[in-house]
Amino acid sequence: MLLIRCPYCEMERPELEFRYGGEAHVVRAAEPETIGDEAWGQFLYLRSNPKGLHAERWRHTNGCGRFFNCLRDTVTDRIFVTYKAGEPRPELAS
Amino acid sequence: MPDLTRSRLTPLSSLPPAVPGVSYSAAPAIARLLYRGSDGAVAAGAAFGVALPTQPCSSAIAGDRATLWLGPDEWLLLAPEYETLAVQQAIAAALPGIAHAVVDISHRQVGLRLDGPRAAAVLNAGVPLDLSLKAFPVGMVTRTIFEKAEIILWRTGPVAFRVEVWRSFAPYVMAIMAVA
Numbered sequence: 001m002l003l004i005r006c007p008y009c010e011m012e013r014p015e016l017e018f019r020y021g022g023e024a025h026v027v028r029a030a031e032p033e034t035i036g037d038e039a040w041g042q043f044l045y046l047r048s049n050p051k052g053l054h055a056e057r058w059r060h061t062n063g064c065g066r067f068f069n070c071l072r073d074t075v076t077d078r079i080f081v082t083y084k085a086g087e088p089r090p091e092l093a094s
Numbered sequence: 095m096p097d098l099t100r101s102r103l104t105p106l107s108s109l110p111p112a113v114p115g116v117s118y119s120a121a122p123a124i125a126r127l128l129y130r131g132s133d134g135a136v137a138a139g140a141a142f143g144v145a146l147p148t149q150p151c152s153s154a155i156a157g158d159r160a161t162l163w164l165g166p167d168e169w170l171l172l173a174p175e176y177e178t179l180a181v182q183q184a185i186a187a188a189l190p191g192i193a194h195a196v197v198d199i200s201h202r203q204v205g206l207r208l209d210g211p212r213a214a215a216v217l218n219a220g221v222p223l224d225l226s227l228k229a230f231p232v233g234m235v236t237r238t239i240f241e242k243a244e245i246i247l248w249r250t251g252p253v254a255f256r257v258e259v260w261r262s263f264a265p266y267v268m269a270i271m272a273v274a
Contacts, residue, residue: 001222008166009150009236014222016239062239064150064165 002077004058007084008066021057023047024069025089051075055089058082105264106204110272115212118271121205121256125171125178129185131194132167141188142171142181153235153248162235162248170246170258175200203246204264206257208271213255217247219274220267227252240267 002015028043029035035043048054054074059067070082071092081090106120129138129146139145144156146169153162162170173181182196208216214225220240224230235248243266246258259267 011151013238016222062244063237065168065237066165 002079004070004079005082006060006063006066007068007082008064009060013060013063017060017062019059019061021059021067024055024057053080053092057085104204105261106206106268108268109206110268113212116208116210116216118268119207119209121207123175124200124205125173125175125181126198126200126203126258127171127173127178127181128164128197128199129169129171129194130167130197131189131192134189134192134194135167135169137188137192138185138194141184142173144171151234151236153233162246164235164237164246171196202260203258204261206259206264206268207250208255208257209251209253211253213253216271216274217255217257220270221245221247223247225249241270243267 003012004015004018005012026043026047029039032040052073052075054072056070056072057067058070059065067085068082069085069087069089071080071090072078073080080092083090102123104120109118109120112118131138135146135148139161142159142161144154144159144161146161147154147163149163150166151163153160158174160172162172164170171181178198178200182198185194185196217240218225221238223236223238230249232249232251235246237244237246239245240257240259243259243263245267248256248258250256257267
């Protein structure tokens, strides 16, 4: 089982308490009617789906209930860092 | 105030049988209020009589009232039964114009107490957390899961826990505890 650090509870908690929330940092246009069908369709349906490092949303559903973001490697399932919603994607020291 | 306790049905009427090392008891009826809001948390705590703790997963007790941290802007307030309205009015009066919500959930969930040196082991039949005293000290409280049911788990003593569970899930939780 994955142990995921919740940035709000400030501790590692078992994966069972969390729900996956899709890719992070996908920004909805402030005025969707002005951006056109192409851009709207991209916002709705197209995700980066990378092999490797992926910024994604998780929700601590059966805990504090908050959404937060996480950098996870989609190949190894390793979680590098979790950070609060609204914070910019952190740069990983390679 | 009419005494409704005689006619009240509780899902905790048949508790799991006590086994060596752990005994069960139903917590008495109590007022439960869910407070949401960040700006007014300090004033709300003052009005309630118990500060709302800011340390994650911690609790505070003063007299017969308690506040339990559930999230960064979410607390469970416990007070004696029949004080629900007084608490709601006191908090509303202390927070004029400040966005907040106080929701009465007194009858949504029930309290189940576990006492004894094997209480943590019984809980770990369904709770995926480390319940050692070091990882889960006295006073720590958190929402978590017990098998498939969401619970609020509060450590009230070194070998004493209080489980708050939605009343319709109580038979499920107790059935698993009985065979744990």
